[in-house]
Amino acid sequence: MSDASTLRILENHVKSGKIKVVLSDIVVQESKRHIAARAKEVCGIVNIARNSALKVYNEHLISSIGMNEMFRIVESEDDIIAKEEKVFDDFLCAIDAEILGTDLIDINSVLSDYFGAKPPFEESGKKKSEFPDAFIAQQIRNRFGETETVVIVSNDKGFIRACRESENHLFFNSLGALYNAISKEDAAYDDTIAVIKELQLRISAAVKEYIKGNENIDVHGLSYDKDGIESGYDYSEVYLHSISDVTFSVHSVDEISENISLVTLSCKADISADCYYEDYANAPWNPEEKECVFVDTIQMREEHKARFGCRIEIDREAKTFKVFPFTVILGGDSRRNRYEVEEHPGEDDEEEIRDMDREALGFQPLGSYESYLEDNLTDSSFYTDIIAKFEIINGLYRKYDDCCISFDELLTELNAANPKETIKLIYERLLEVSDIPRIANVENITDSEVEEIQAWANAQYERASEIADIDTLPNVIAFGETITIRGVDGSEASLSIGDNQISPDDGSEEIIDIYFSNGNGNTTSGYIKLTVGYLRFDEDGGAEDGLSDDVEYEYNDILKELDRFIDVQNCEVEKDIKIAEIISDIINAGIDNT
Numbered sequence: 001m002s003d004a005s006t007l008r009i010l011e012n013h014v015k016s017g018k019i020k021v022v023l024s025d026i027v028v029q030e031s032k033r034h035i036a037a038r039a040k041e042v043c044g045i046v047n048i049a050r051n052s053a054l055k056v057y058n059e060h061l062i063s064s065i066g067m068n069e070m071f072r073i074v075e076s077e078d079d080i081i082a083k084e085e086k087v088f089d090d091f092l093c094a095i096d097a098e099i100l101g102t103d104l105i106d107i108n109s110v111l112s113d114y115f116g117a118k119p120p121f122e123e124s125g126k127k128k129s130e131f132p133d134a135f136i137a138q139q140i141r142n143r144f145g146e147t148e149t150v151v152i153v154s155n156d157k158g159f160i161r162a163c164r165e166s167e168n169h170l171f172f173n174s175l176g177a178l179y180n181a182i183s184k185e186d187a188a189y190d191d192t193i194a195v196i197k198e199l200q201l202r203i204s205a206a207v208k209e210y211i212k213g214n215e216n217i218d219v220h221g222l223s224y225d226k227d228g229i230e231s232g233y234d235y236s237e238v239y240l241h242s243i244s245d246v247t248f249s250v251h252s253v254d255e256i257s258e259n260i261s262l263v264t265l266s267c268k269a270d271i272s273a274d275c276y277y278e279d280y281a282n283a284p285w286n287p288e289e290k291e292c293v294f295v296d297t298i299q300m301r302e303e304h305k306a307r308f309g310c311r312i313e314i315d316r317e318a319k320t321f322k323v324f325p326f327t328v329i330l331g332g333d334s335r336r337n338r339y340e341v342e343e344h345p346g347e348d349d350e351e352e353i354r355d356m357d358r359e360a361l362g363f364q365p366l367g368s369y370e371s372y373l374e375d376n377l378t379d380s381s382f383y384t385d386i387i388a389k390f391e392i393i394n395g396l397y398r399k400y401d402d403c404c405i406s407f408d409e410l411l412t413e414l415n416a417a418n419p420k421e422t423i424k425l426i427y428e429r430l431l432e433v434s435d436i437p438r439i440a441n442v443e444n445i446t447d448s449e450v451e452e453i454q455a456w457a458n459a460q461y462e463r464a465s466e467i468a469d470i471d472t473l474p475n476v477i478a479f480g481e482t483i484t485i486r487g488v489d490g491s492e493a494s495l496s497i498g499d500n501q502i503s504p505d506d507g508s509e510e511i512i513d514i515y516f517s518n519g520n521g522n523t524t525s526g527y528i529k530l531t532v533g534y535l536r537f538d539e540d541g542g543a544e545d546g547l548s549d550d551v552e553y554e555y556n557d558i559l560k561e562l563d564r565f566i567d568v569q570n571c572e573v574e575k576d577i578k579i580a581e582i583i584s585d586i587i588n589a590g591i592d593n594t
Contacts (some may be wrong), residue, residue, distance in 0.1 A: 004262055004311050006076055006175055009254050014095045018182055019096040022143065022150075026137040028092070028099060037592075084512060100139040109138060113199050131578045136323075137162040144168065152178065153178055176264055180252035183261075191316050192253050192261040197475055199314075199321060201378055204476070206245040207267060207310060210323050217300055219273050220259045220331035233277040237312045241272040241301065244370050245478040245500070251309060261314040270480065271330065272303045274341065295327060303337040303450035304330045305480070312449045318475035363533045364549055366504055371477065373512075373530060373551065382528075382553040383477060386495070389562050390473035395489060396573050398491050400468040406459035406580035414454045423453055425586045434579050463575070479512065480499045485565070493565050495558075497528075507547055516558040518565050526555035 012021040090097075133156065140163060142148045152163055156175040163169050171177040183189050196203065211217065217240055221233040251266040276297050283292035310326040355365035364372050377383055413422040423445055430436045437452040438447055468486050474483065479500035485493040498512040514526040528551065535546035 007539060009179060009262060010097050010175060012255060020101060021095045023097050024100045024139050026132050026136055027264050033087060035084045036081045039084050040077060043077045044440045093440050100143055102140040104134050106138055133159040133162055151178060152511060173315055176252040179254040183253035185254045185257050188316060192314055194447045195201040195314055195316050195319055196250060200476060204246045204248060208243055208324050211328060216272055217330060219275050221275060223332045225251040227307050234279050235275040237276040239274045241274045242271055243271050244374055245270045245480060247476040247478045249474050259315055259317045262311060262318060263314055264309055264311050267310055269306050270300060275300045275302055298339040301339055301341045302330065302335060303335050305332040306330055306334050329351045360536050368502050369502060370500050376551045380553055381554050385475055385559060387475055392566055393485060394472040396569055397472060398471050399468060399573055399577060400464045402553060403464040403580040404468055406583045407457060407464055410457050410583045411461055413587060414457055415472055419450050426583060430579060433575065487569050489569060493517055493519045505530060508532045514555055514558060516561050518561055524557045524561045525556045528553055
């Protein structure tokens with residue numbers, strides 16, 4: 001494991017005392033089963049490679065050039081599996097994992113859930129696969145009881161439903177999400193985010209340069225439908241063609257030490273790759289040699305809207321960073337286009353000469369305007385103004401953290417021994433500013449009225465929690481993106497920036513549309529206009545006509561509509577904050593008087 005791997009970070013958190021790892025023996029055994037299966041798969045791949053090599057060389061020649069290791073690998077499959085399992089066992093020791101045994105499983109209780117179709121069992125579910133989830137949920141409940149808080153890392157919905165019956169269970173869908181929650185408790189978390197924001201353009205550029213310099217892309221050209229039918233191309237070589245529009249957001253702050261923060265970024269980029277495959281399907285068959293001959297190599301261009309993760313190390317004091325190695329996987333989910341590239345050497349030479357002439361005159365090469373637009377966008381007032389508005393909206397989301405606390409306190413009081421007294425204290429003041437259910441006689445509150453107000457308070461808490469959990473708007477924008485802006489009132493606005501995939505020519509004007517939809521069916525438009533520069537000469541070699549490169553942004557109407565959207569949301573926020581403040585003031589006053 002590398003020092004920045006997810007499991008190494010887990011080990012560091014264990015050593016620092018922040019995490020105690022508890023695993024079910026079912027999980028351990030299942031992990032070892034997967035380890036064995038993967039080892040067998042690798043041995044199978046090596047076996048195929050060995051057989052292919054023996055068609056060209058004999059075993060003695062292969063051994064003489066130092067490649068005899070492949071023979072030993074295949075012959076010692078069981079030893080390899082044993083070594084892999086030992087590595088796994090050593091890691092469990094390193095993280096001091098507590099293993100929960102089968103003695104914590106109550107079979108009768110599991111069978112009762114099975115016949116009662118209780119989570120994780122469902123009427124239409126695959127019961128066999130649900131039994132391990134039920135066993136593990138039993139182990140957790142019996143190990144931790146109903147009072148000791150336990151964090152469960154899983155994205156299995158059935159398993160989570162099985163565990164949710166216990167209020168002392170907290171859930172995270174990944175180790176990264178858990179690491180981020182731990183890091184948020186550290187005072188340096190905000191400093192980390194601030195440094196990343198300050199370095200964001202440099203980080204984006206570094207990620208882009210890493211991909212360009214390391215060719216760390218893996219293109220999956222083959223795909224399979226639901227019937228297992230294969231389509232696509234099995235590429236033998238892959239080379240990066242271009243990369244643009246690299247943006248990122250912080251996925252998680254994984255670890256914080258004295259001056260260093262390890263951070264996982266969620267990145268997006270437009271990536272195109274030149275991929276090559278051997279066209280055996282159209283090659284003639286040689287019956288004597290029993291192989292295809294005159295096999296053509298076909299070049300394909302794959303264009304992808306890539307999403308990938310990478311981990312960086314931030315030095316908060318020096319405000320520097322480094323990017324750890326990563327690989328970008330490109331497949332059917334990210335593919336936007338794929339086509340065969342036909343060679344046109346004459347045209348390519350002409351374009352190269354033309355671009356050289358343009359550069360000599362101080363203009364952009366016609367093939368580089370996509371990058372030119374990207375750089376111009378990040379330096380534009382449009383970019384700055386939009387990000388500033390996004391930060392205002394993110395601030396509105398953050399205000400609901402306090403609202404959640406207030407409604408949670410209210411629910412606690414309403415579920416206590418004497419909820420009617422609490423209702424008497426808050427009712428009159430909340431009646432003026434909220435839609436709290438009406439009470440016929442505040443001096444004689446009925447049980448049904450209590451239940452209505454409890455339901456109202458719970459709904460307010462759920463709504464505030466949902467708003468507080470809204471994904472914050474990004475601190476970067478890019479071409480070809482549509483950004484959804486969720487309102488605290490339940491509305492959804494969106495900002496769309498057109499693609500910068502253009503085919504410019506001397507003196508042409510390229511328009512890239514910008515749209516803002518306020519969620520009520522009203523759309524406001526703007527644009528980014530690129531003027532492609534040129535210079536023409538007369539017969540005597542003097543300048544006759546020309547234009548300089550220019551980018552114009554028209555977005556004032558969009559900014560006004562965005563401000564109106566923010567004003568509407570702010571009114572809703574102020575109302576909710578007022579309600580929360582009333583609740584907190586009354587409850588805190590009641591606590592002080594007891």
